[in-house]
Amino acid sequence: MLARRGRDGEDVATDDVRWGLLMARAQDGDKAAYRELLLEVTPYLHAMARRALAANEVEDAVQDILLSLHVIRHTYDPARPFKPWLATIAQRRLVDHLRRSARRLAREKPLADEAALAPAEAATQDDRALAVRAVRDAVATLPMRQKEALLLLRFRELSLDDAARASGRSAGSLKVALHRALATLRRAMLRV
CATH class of the missing domain: 1.10.1740.10 (RNA polymerase sigma factor, region 2, helix turn helix motif)
Known part of the structure; x- marks a missing residue:
């Protein structure tokens, strides 16, 4: 060849x-x-x-x-x-x-100079404050059982067994309440 x-x-x-x-x-x-x-x-x-x-x-x-x-x-x-x-x-x-x-x-966006970043940081802080306020308002509207499950399992980060002992409720009941609370919060955040 x-x-x-x-x-x-x-x-x-x-x-x-x-x-x-x-x-x-x-x-x-x-x-x-x-x-x-x-x-x-x-x-x-x-x-x-x-x-x-x-x-x-x-x-x-x-x-x-x-x-x-x-x-x-x-x-x-x-x-x-x-x-x-x-x-x-x-x-x-x-x-x-x-x-x-x-x-x-x-x-990706190129980094701008520091003068241009300052307003963006302020806007971000304002956005965060609004988001925190919206989450607080949405949590306040939850039924007590869902609010309790959210507090124990997500904010205090207790295990399911510890949260069940602290609340006097079953682990299954807490899981259902947490699931419903998170679904309600997701829907509320999508409206914001």
Whole structure:
């Protein structure tokens, strides 16, 4: 078989055949062949990732590709070329990585200077005060049994047995009351 040179200057046909043989041996349980395959494909994967991603993201992306390769290695058909199979896996993982990065960047906001943070902190404190007031008002509207279960189990953080002894009620009764109290509070907070 004649070998041709790839974009990175490597011997494409030789790599493809060699890597395919190593993967076939790895599928048969040859750990040394699998280790050798991973060592040989890693520079190729690094080159692919460097073309698609920022330098600080390359290593994570390569590890993600190698993990995917490990998980789906049983799907490789030794009768087919290895390199296109690997490249497809790598490209899909790189696209996934780019999508995750884009979502993360869309959620994150750059820090502003300190002058701009001061009003935000004040607004946050006002929001907290309003939220605390809303929770207090919602707890005040609860029936006494639910309020007692909430106080003992959530605010005092007593165990169910200790709360049952302290209230003179059964553990089951306390659990039901707490569940109802939390559901009522959730509904009240959604209206705020």
